[in-house]
Each structure stands twice: as C-alpha cells, then as structure tokens.
Amino acid sequence: MGLEYKKSLVRILVVDDEDSIRGWLTEVLKDDGWDVSSAKNGKEALESLKKKPVHIILSDINMPEMTGIELLEAVKKDFSSTEFVIMTSHATLETAVKAVQLGAYDYLNKPFEDISVVPKKIERVAERIMLRQQNAELLKRLKLAGRDLKLLLSSIAPLSGLLEVEELFKSCLKNLPRLFDYPELKASWWSHQDGKWHCLETNGTAEKPEPIEDIEQLDQVLTDYQKISINLFKYDGRVADALVYENRNPNLSKAFIHQVETCYQKVMYHKEIASLANKDGLTKLYNHRYFQERIRQEFSQAKRQKSFVSLVLMDVDNFKHYNDTHGHPAGDKLLKELAALLARHEGASGDNMKRVTDIVARYGGEEFVMILPFTPYDGAKVKAERVREAIQAYAFDHADQQPLGCVSVSVGVATFPDHADDPAELIQLADKALYHAKRSGRNRVAGAEDLPKKSEEIVELPPPPIVEAPAEVIAESLPTEEFVAVETSIDLPPPPQPAQEEPIQADLLNSMVQESLDEALEDDSKPEEQSVKTLGGILDSIEDSEPAPDAPKDLLPGTKMMEFGDVIPEGDRVAVPADGSDTAADVDIDDLVSAIGSAIHSTSIKAETPGIDLQSFTENLNDESKKDSVKGAKEK
Incomplete structure (x- = not known):
C-alpha cells in the first residue's frame, strides 16, 4: 500500500531544450494531477528553483549551456532534498551510473514507448519523497522525545528519595524550570488548611499571595502566570495540596505530574507511619519524645536567627476529682476534646488558637505543652490567656461539677532567651510558673517573671520527725x-x-x-x-x-x-x-x-x-x- 499524499501538492519542474517534448511532458503530468512547471535549460531551471523550490526535477541530460549532469550537481549542492530524474536518448551505462552517484533517483530513456511510464515514475519518486519526509519528521520527534526524556529524568530523579512533604514541594518548584528548559518559569505550592488555601512556597522572588477560599480563584490571583496549570493532590479522601505552574509542554508536564503524584503518596504514607511513633495514642497530639526533639530543634534555630521561642505548659485543674467522680472513660474523653481544641487553628471567637508553626504536644498525664517559635514573652502570655479562656468556655461534659464550676487549666509561660539558655531550663521555669499559678488559685496564667524572688519565697518545711524519746519535764515559772x-x-x-x-x-x-x-x-x-x-x-x-x-x-x-x-x-x-x-x-x-x-x-x-x-x-x-x-x- 502506497503512502497517501496529494499530487497537487507535489511540485515538478520539467527541463528540456526541445519545446515539443517539454510541452508534451508538462501537459501529461498536469493531466495526472501534479503541479508542473518547465524550463528550457539548466540556467533557467536554477533561477526558477531559487524563486520556487520543487520536489522533483525531470531533466534532459544533453542541453546547451548546462548539461543535465551539471544541473544535477548544482541542484544537489543547493537543494539537496529535491529529487532528480534524468531523461536521455543517448544514455550509456557509464552515464546512468554517474547520474546515480551524483544523487539522481532514476533515469528514463527517450523516446518513450509508453507515455504512462512517466507518471508512474513520478509517483515512485513522490513516494520516496514522502517516506523521506516522514522519516525526517520521525527522527525529529525522536530527537525531541529524547531531549524531553532527558529533561524529565533529570527533573524527577531528585524526587525519588524524598520522605517529607516540604522537601517534595521544594524539589518540584526547583526542577519545573529545568523540565521545560525555561529558567523564568513560575510555580508555587499551596496547602489546604482551616478551610483556606495557603501558599507555602514559590520559586520566584515575588511575595507569597494571601490565603484564598477557592483554588479556582488562583487565575485571578496569579495574573502574571501564562498558561496556568493546577494539579491537585489527594490523600485519605480529601484534597490536601496543589502544585500551580506555567505549563509550556502538556505532554512533558503530564509525565512529570504523574511521578510527583506517586512520590506524594509515598511521602504521605511515610508521614502517617512516622506519626505513629511521634503521636500520642489517646489525643493524637505529638508525644513527649517528639516534643523533646522539637524543642531542641527550635532552640537551635532561635539561636542561629537570634530570635525567640516560648513555651506554654498547662495542667488540667482538679483532673483527679473529675476522674474519680465520672470515671476514667469520661476523663479520656475530656483529654481528647481538649487536645482537639488546642490543635485547632481557630478559637471559638475566631482568634487563632494555633499557628501553622506552633507545636502542640501532650507532655504527660493531663499536662499539655505548646512550643511557640518566633514568639516573645508578652505574645506568649497573650496566647496562653487566650487558650485558657477558650478551655474555660468550652462545653465539656460535667464541667459544672468541677470545684471551680468549669474545666480549667493552670498555665506556665517561659521564653528563650529572656529566662533560659537551654531547653531543660526553659521547661523547668515553665513548670515552676505553672505550679505558681496553681498555688495562686488555679485557672490562671503565670509567667517566669511572675515567680516570687528568692527572698519572697515561702519555704514549705517538712513536718517534724516523730521522736520516740522520753519527755522532759521542765518547770520554768515556779520558784x-x-x-x-x-x-x-x-x-x-x-x-x-x-x-x-x-x-x-x-x-x-x-x-x-x-x-x-x-x-x-x-x-x-x-x-x-x-x-x-x-x-x-x-x-x-x-x-x-x-x-x-x-x-x-x-x-x-x-x-x-x-x-x-x-x-x-x-x-x-x-x-x-x-x-x-x-x-x-x-x-x-x-x-x-x-x-x-x-x-x-x-x-x-x-x-x-x-x-x-x-x-x-x-x-x-x-x-x-x-x-x-x-x-x-x-x-x-
């Protein structure tokens, strides 16, 4: 089955010094549907080619001023893709071999015994041209595909070993410009939290956009993006993250996003497994071990950046009374509800209970702790008071039966570098402040600066020992x-x-x-x-x-x-x-x-x-x- 093409799109130039033969061939080929033009010698043919290139030249070999062989050499030099067919009545084997060696496709003998042989010869030449063009196109596509594959492999290779979401989106934003071989490409990573979409990172120098309610509003927010593309990532049945970028190659981006989705699922599974070791089984907050690791990390960061890190330590007031009165299952329910309240980003009044950077953990028993990075002492006390008020106002079961008429917490606050130089000292000061709040009446916030000075401290002496010794009778008043x-x-x-x-x-x-x-x-x-x-x-x-x-x-x-x-x-x-x-x-x-x-x-x-x-x-x-x-x- 021959290759499909339209004859009218194949241009043919007939070159012959004999007007009758040139005219007759032109007429026959036009009648067969080809686009045909003619020239009476080689020089005229070259001038015509310069004005309008053709696919096939049908030329006589013996012509004045420029022979067919000379024309063939000139054509192959300047128009290498043009096919050449020689016509001669004096062709010898040596002439035919030389013409083929110079690049001619074939030759025809004159006079023609059957005129139909000319259109058939032209058809075979046209098929060759079509096949060559297709091969060239395939080769071009193959080269482009190889280049794209190389770009794709170099872009997705850094993703394979990542185990943290933050590492994943930073790598994506870094490698997307490399993927499209376009350094100025714009991209950003968004996360869905508290009912809003927050921009976590961008690969440009522009400031991060403000949070938005609907991800579909991004085309209105990111007005400087061209051909914007939004890819959503789901985990555990909900949309959690989104990668937004300028899509300059849909096929290439499709393969890249497929790999990113695979890495995203792996990262989220790893996060879930890691949380089993870092999370408290009852409250689902971070556990004491993770808290100790994180407070050291935040201390190191605060020291490097010469910033603040505050600690808010809280203890549920009269929790033993609650447990003894209503049972341990009720106490567990209270702890879980309190933990959910602390982990929530929005308080009942709309105030922020927890920022994205804050870390909430169960310190032990009925004690909870919050790490507040980049938060000075005064700000930490304000946050602690807000938390205390929210807990007091929350409708816990049996809250009115507590000694204070509500479920409440006593809170201690301390800050680096104002009060401590290392994590252990900071925890100790926050704990002292907590118990100062309890001694002051419970359901209140006390800071490290509220602690009494050493001269003001009331020393609680232990009870005197019971001495089983003989009593001495001393009479001091009688003469x-x-x-x-x-x-x-x-x-x-x-x-x-x-x-x-x-x-x-x-x-x-x-x-x-x-x-x-x-x-x-x-x-x-x-x-x-x-x-x-x-x-x-x-x-x-x-x-x-x-x-x-x-x-x-x-x-x-x-x-x-x-x-x-x-x-x-x-x-x-x-x-x-x-x-x-x-x-x-x-x-x-x-x-x-x-x-x-x-x-x-x-x-x-x-x-x-x-x-x-x-x-x-x-x-x-x-x-x-x-x-x-x-x-x-x-x-x-």
Missing part, C-alpha cells in the same frame, strides 16, 4: 525553793550508785511508776474510787504530817531535798515543801509511787504515754484549791 522536780524516763538503764556512807537499794522512780501503772491498768477489777481514795489518803497524810525539824536544811534521817533531774532511790524519803512555809513534809517514796500510779489510772492516762508530768502533780500538792478538787473526786 526553785517551792517545789520538787522529778525527771522520769522509760526503759533507761539505772544510773550509777551515788557514793554514800550507808548502802542504798537504788532503783529508778520511773520504773516504780511504770510498774504501778501497769498493775493498775491490768487490774480491771480495781475500782477507780479506790485509786482516788489512795491518792486522797496520801494527800491527807502529807497535809497532817509534822514538819521536819530544822527543815529544809536538816531533814529527817534518810530524807533528802530533791532538785530537778534527781533520781530518787528506792526506800528513800523525799521532802515535799508545804505551801507557804520553808519546811517540808517527808513522804515515804513507796506510798508516793503507789499514789502516782493510782492517780494516773484514775485520770485515764494511756499506757503508751511516753512520760508523766510530775510537775503538775507537785503543784497540786501545794495548791489548796486543787487538794480540795482531789478530795472531791474521792468523795464521788
């Missing part, structure tokens, strides 16, 4: 000459025997008291009245006894005047000063011990009492009104 002080201790080893002329059977008074006390407590059958009666009898005997002669200096034999801290040996007698006199009545120590034990039992003193206040007992001996009260107890 030394009007009382006897007895120090008692429990389970102490006996003191060393004092040097005396007569041997004394020594024992501790506290041991005697303890034995009497134990006996009284164990003997449930002994009535309390008997104890009071015994005490009353001893008191009466003290009151009615004769004063010791020459008291208090010269006591009766075996009697001693006691001072504070003295231990009374068993069998000794003790002088008890009487009220208002310098004399003392001597009392048998065994009777005194028995009286003390009974008195303790009757007044319901516990057995584990570490010591006995004998000063009060001594005061009772010297106080007439208290004697009467004891006697009254005896009568009862």
Whole structure:
C-alpha cells in the first residue's frame, strides 16, 4: 500500500531544450494531477528553483549551456532534498551510473514507448519523497522525545528519595524550570488548611499571595502566570495540596505530574507511619519524645536567627476529682476534646488558637505543652490567656461539677532567651510558673517573671520527725525553793550508785511508776474510787504530817531535798515543801509511787504515754484549791 499524499501538492519542474517534448511532458503530468512547471535549460531551471523550490526535477541530460549532469550537481549542492530524474536518448551505462552517484533517483530513456511510464515514475519518486519526509519528521520527534526524556529524568530523579512533604514541594518548584528548559518559569505550592488555601512556597522572588477560599480563584490571583496549570493532590479522601505552574509542554508536564503524584503518596504514607511513633495514642497530639526533639530543634534555630521561642505548659485543674467522680472513660474523653481544641487553628471567637508553626504536644498525664517559635514573652502570655479562656468556655461534659464550676487549666509561660539558655531550663521555669499559678488559685496564667524572688519565697518545711524519746519535764515559772522536780524516763538503764556512807537499794522512780501503772491498768477489777481514795489518803497524810525539824536544811534521817533531774532511790524519803512555809513534809517514796500510779489510772492516762508530768502533780500538792478538787473526786 502506497503512502497517501496529494499530487497537487507535489511540485515538478520539467527541463528540456526541445519545446515539443517539454510541452508534451508538462501537459501529461498536469493531466495526472501534479503541479508542473518547465524550463528550457539548466540556467533557467536554477533561477526558477531559487524563486520556487520543487520536489522533483525531470531533466534532459544533453542541453546547451548546462548539461543535465551539471544541473544535477548544482541542484544537489543547493537543494539537496529535491529529487532528480534524468531523461536521455543517448544514455550509456557509464552515464546512468554517474547520474546515480551524483544523487539522481532514476533515469528514463527517450523516446518513450509508453507515455504512462512517466507518471508512474513520478509517483515512485513522490513516494520516496514522502517516506523521506516522514522519516525526517520521525527522527525529529525522536530527537525531541529524547531531549524531553532527558529533561524529565533529570527533573524527577531528585524526587525519588524524598520522605517529607516540604522537601517534595521544594524539589518540584526547583526542577519545573529545568523540565521545560525555561529558567523564568513560575510555580508555587499551596496547602489546604482551616478551610483556606495557603501558599507555602514559590520559586520566584515575588511575595507569597494571601490565603484564598477557592483554588479556582488562583487565575485571578496569579495574573502574571501564562498558561496556568493546577494539579491537585489527594490523600485519605480529601484534597490536601496543589502544585500551580506555567505549563509550556502538556505532554512533558503530564509525565512529570504523574511521578510527583506517586512520590506524594509515598511521602504521605511515610508521614502517617512516622506519626505513629511521634503521636500520642489517646489525643493524637505529638508525644513527649517528639516534643523533646522539637524543642531542641527550635532552640537551635532561635539561636542561629537570634530570635525567640516560648513555651506554654498547662495542667488540667482538679483532673483527679473529675476522674474519680465520672470515671476514667469520661476523663479520656475530656483529654481528647481538649487536645482537639488546642490543635485547632481557630478559637471559638475566631482568634487563632494555633499557628501553622506552633507545636502542640501532650507532655504527660493531663499536662499539655505548646512550643511557640518566633514568639516573645508578652505574645506568649497573650496566647496562653487566650487558650485558657477558650478551655474555660468550652462545653465539656460535667464541667459544672468541677470545684471551680468549669474545666480549667493552670498555665506556665517561659521564653528563650529572656529566662533560659537551654531547653531543660526553659521547661523547668515553665513548670515552676505553672505550679505558681496553681498555688495562686488555679485557672490562671503565670509567667517566669511572675515567680516570687528568692527572698519572697515561702519555704514549705517538712513536718517534724516523730521522736520516740522520753519527755522532759521542765518547770520554768515556779520558784526553785517551792517545789520538787522529778525527771522520769522509760526503759533507761539505772544510773550509777551515788557514793554514800550507808548502802542504798537504788532503783529508778520511773520504773516504780511504770510498774504501778501497769498493775493498775491490768487490774480491771480495781475500782477507780479506790485509786482516788489512795491518792486522797496520801494527800491527807502529807497535809497532817509534822514538819521536819530544822527543815529544809536538816531533814529527817534518810530524807533528802530533791532538785530537778534527781533520781530518787528506792526506800528513800523525799521532802515535799508545804505551801507557804520553808519546811517540808517527808513522804515515804513507796506510798508516793503507789499514789502516782493510782492517780494516773484514775485520770485515764494511756499506757503508751511516753512520760508523766510530775510537775503538775507537785503543784497540786501545794495548791489548796486543787487538794480540795482531789478530795472531791474521792468523795464521788
């Protein structure tokens, strides 16, 4: 099957010095549908070619002024694509070979036995011309395709190893001008956030356009773009990003965008998998590990750029009460709703709760933290107050049953470089500010500059230790000459025997008291009245006894005047000063011990009492009104 072409589009030049042959050939070819012109010699033919090139020249070989061979050489030199057919009646093999060697397609012998041989020969030449043109076009396209393929491969190669969305769109914007081999090409990357389209990056020097509601409005915003093309990228059923650029080659851009879409899905899958390690399972906020990594990164960036980074640390007030009252599932729901509120870019009043650059994380338990890059201290406190108000106003379940009548947070704020030089110090200061807010009444914001100075700090001392040591009885107000002080201790080893002329059977008074006390407590059958009666009898005997002669200096034999801290040996007698006199009545120590034990039992003193206040007992001996009260107890 021959190649399809229109004969009328194929131009033929007939060159022959014989007018009859030239005219006859011209007429025959025109009748067959070809576009035919003629020339009577070679020079005229060259002039005609310069004015209007032709596809085929049908020329006689023997002509005056310029032979057919000379014309062939001139044509192949200046019009190489023109096909040449030689006509001769004197052609020899050598002439034909020379003509073919010089570039002639074929030759015809004159006279023509059949006139139809001429149109058929021209058809074969025309097919060759058409095939050559098609091959040239295919070769041209192949070269262009190879060039485009090279541009495409060099443009998409940097995309294959990317795992972050930011890296992907920056690479796209960088390589699109290379793809179209047009350095001035304009392109930008847009992201859909909070119901608006935000321009994240452009490859030009122009400023980023303001956010827009509808992506279709871009042709009105990007008026300097020519042949604008918008490619949307979807993930998880929603349109998330868009690449906008000047499309200078639809076929090439189609292949490039296909590769970008593949890389985009891979990046988003990687982001989702990475979030499982960086996100808190309950609230879906960043977890504590990611927070620690990010705060270090933001610190480094702030130091390089000599900028600010603020930390807002918050704790849910009375969360344990909420959990204990409504159950842990309700507490989990509260934390999730609070986390969603913090992660939201828009507050209830339309104020920004979170910027794109802010990082919100769950610090632990019911504590949350916000990293605010490029935010000074005053701005961070304003943001913290806005967050606190939004949480207080939010309709959490059972909020009215909280101690403060709402679900609230206490917030601490600190800023680099104003208050700290490293992340650990910044976190510590924010934490101190948080607990200062709690101590100040909760549901409020406190900053690092609100913390009390060291001189103003209230030091909370730990409770005193419980010392299981003997009680010491100290009488500071009574005159030394009007009382006897007895120090008692429990389970102490006996003191060393004092040097005396007569041997004394020594024992501790506290041991005697303890034995009497134990006996009284164990003997449930002994009535309390008997104890009071015994005490009353001893008191009466003290009151009615004769004063010791020459008291208090010269006591009766075996009697001693006691001072504070003295231990009374068993069998000794003790002088008890009487009220208002310098004399003392001597009392048998065994009777005194028995009286003390009974008195303790009757007044319901516990057995584990570490010591006995004998000063009060001594005061009772010297106080007439208290004697009467004891006697009254005896009568009862």
